[in-house]
Amino acid sequence: MQLTRLDLATHDECWYPALATLTNLSYLFIELVPDTYDLPLLAEHLPVNLRVCVLFINQRWSEGDVVNVKPYASGEVDKRIVVGSFYDAGLSTQYVHRTIAEFPAYPHSPPNKTLFIGCSLKVTLILTLRNFTNHNTSLPGILFLLLALGLVQAQRPGCTAPTPSPGNGTCGAATATPTIAQPLGLEISKWIWTGENAVPAGPNPPGPRAFRKTFTSQCGKCAVSAKILITADNSYKLFVNGNPIGTGANFTDAEVYYVALQPSSNLFAVEVTNTEEGPAALIASILVQYSDGSTETVITDETWRRFLGSPKGFELPTTTDLSKWGFATFQGLYGVAPWGKTVVPPALSVKDAVVIWTGKFDNKTGVAPTVARAFRKTVVTPGCTKRAVSATAVIFVDNQFIFYINGAVVGSFASWREARVYHIPVLDPDVNVFALNGKNTGGPAAFQGVIQILYDDGTSDTIVTDTTWKAQEKVTAGFESPKLDDSKWVNATSMGRAITYRVPSA
CATH class of the missing domain: 2.60.120.260 (Galactose-binding domain-like)
Known part of the structure; x- marks a missing residue:
């Protein structure tokens, strides 16, 4: 079980230094009913990739409280920290606005002295810590135990998707900086099909055919996004991780698509339809961008899996039974007849942009x-x-x-x-x-x-x-x-x- 958040409810502030150990966590929800609080201390110990929602309940604000807390509630001081209160109308509005947007799975009004660990809206594990507010209780020890058991594994820092399995390495904070976009072509890609006709580029029966390629990030790297250049004879539907991305129906012109990726494993799936008996093929090139600024190119080749038809759910990562799937067959290199050289579009169309x-x-x-x-x-x-x-x-x-x-x-x-x-x-x-x-x-x-x-x-x-x-x-x-x-x-x-x-x- 991989969890993306940790919820704390406590009267105590002795746990602040323990925040520094939460380098693998993405979200932290804290409910405080304190006589004193120290948001600067919280910020000081907060890992750079950890986002925190602090909700003060059962507390009315003094003038000093408002002065100290409102800069955090507005995000002016530290955007990692969201602050709210059920009593103060101004802070409550801010809490509702930012918390719904940033912490949608927040469990409303959890009981005090309870450590909440939730991985999603579907799964929530609740551990009641009867002595949690006792100063002798070791929060770092509790967190270490949870991390060791694999119960708190959150998103990889620097990534915006669920954490991959530990076997694929870990990602630190994203270090990539803006650059001139790297061009992408089809020159090293291959036209592929199903092998129904042993003659490359020969006639094939009409109908839809399904293709899949599971891409695994290099060890220790975190995939962020992909640029996809694709075309097919005769038409295609492109999916990434089950999401529909785009369609096309002209093999002489490629289309370009941009999509966010999961950090470690991503499924590229294409349904290609041969509209009439004749040559049929798919060609694509995929530029994967990693969080460290490096890239990797994936091409259509004989490692892609294919199916003689278009089974329901073939584009979903949850479809893992490929026992009836074969491997794609080589139809020709880019530029070969009958497809020739494909027109590559501009990086983005400016036709709808106003001067x-x-x-x-x-x-x-x-x-x-x-x-x-x-x-x-x-x-x-x-x-x-x-x-x-x-x-x-x-x-x-x-x-x-x-x-x-x-x-x-x-x-x-x-x-x-x-x-x-x-x-x-x-x-x-x-x-x-x-x-x-x-x-x-x-x-x-x-x-x-x-x-x-x-x-x-x-x-x-x-x-x-x-x-x-x-x-x-x-x-x-x-x-x-x-x-x-x-x-x-x-x-x-x-x-x-x-x-x-x-x-x-x-």
């Missing part, structure tokens, strides 16, 4: 003053349970830009002929601020971009430049900071024109 700017500019020509402008877009993770994982961004500015994520530089570029594509490997799970310093050095000005954000539940959102972006006619110090209040900034202006430039391929 924006701010301040004065000529409505017909786009000519604008030769000054820098500031732009910001705050994106809040939707829903109550998902967490933002990573992003891919296509950014174009006429003439030059510096692009930021949460105050950190992603990259810079100067060209009115070409966009830049960036891979952003680490996002804040809840709120992300994208900011841009764009400068026009002469002639027309323009900013156009698209950002695809991946979530840990397999879904994604696409953010495009439009008039909801905030803009300012001057670039002020700290404009890129996520703490900046941009409520008084104006909305960006649509330039109402199309522009032409090169977007690098996937």
Whole structure:
């Protein structure tokens, strides 16, 4: 049993130093009924990847309490710590807002002196510790016992998915930094099929066929996301870990998809349909991004499993009986007839993105003053349970830009002929601020971009430049900071024109 959270209910504060031992835990829920409390001490001992919800119950706040606690309740001091109270209306609102979003499986009002260990909404193990508040009780000893028994194994630090088995190594905090996106091609991939026709690229009967590939991360590495380039003759449905990702029906044109991954094991599954008797085949290339910034490429080859049909649930990781599955057969290398070379799409499509700017500019020509402008877009993770994982961004500015994520530089570029594509490997799970310093050095000005954000539940959102972006006619110090209040900034202006430039391929 792998557990992702640890819940404590206690009157005691002697356990604070024990927090430093919880390096394999992702969530900690604490209920306190104290006469005294020390949130700075809590923060001091808190491992960097551990997120804590502190709920004060049966306590009314004094003026001093409010002064000391509210900065933590708002997340201003330490975003790892969420604070709430059932008595104070202001803090209670904050508790409800952040706790529902960040700690959806929180057991409401657990009894005091109880240690709760829950791995999900489905499984909760409750241990009652009668002497838990006794100073002689060793919380580190209790935690060590639980860890030793494998009851507390949580997410691997730095990952946004359940912890893999201990045999696959462990992950530390994500160390990858934003980079120019690594291109992906099909040149080393193979066209594969089922072997129903022994002649490669020969005619095959019509109907759906299922393909699967289970990818296991390298020992000690944590997979974060994947970029998938795929096409098939004649049509396909792509799944990752059981989630539908995309479809296509033109073998001359590949499609690119981005998806968040589990840290250690991931299932790529494809249903390919041959619509009429004739050649049939699948080809794909998958770039796996690890939390340390390294990558690994998976291709279609003879190690993929195949099934003569499309059995129900074949795309699910829980489907493990492959006794009736064979191995795929080689149909030809990339570029071979009858498929030839496949058209690779741009990294992301900008067709839905609006060309924006701010301040004065000529409505017909786009000519604008030769000054820098500031732009910001705050994106809040939707829903109550998902967490933002990573992003891919296509950014174009006429003439030059510096692009930021949460105050950190992603990259810079100067060209009115070409966009830049960036891979952003680490996002804040809840709120992300994208900011841009764009400068026009002469002639027309323009900013156009698209950002695809991946979530840990397999879904994604696409953010495009439009008039909801905030803009300012001057670039002020700290404009890129996520703490900046941009409520008084104006909305960006649509330039109402199309522009032409090169977007690098996937």
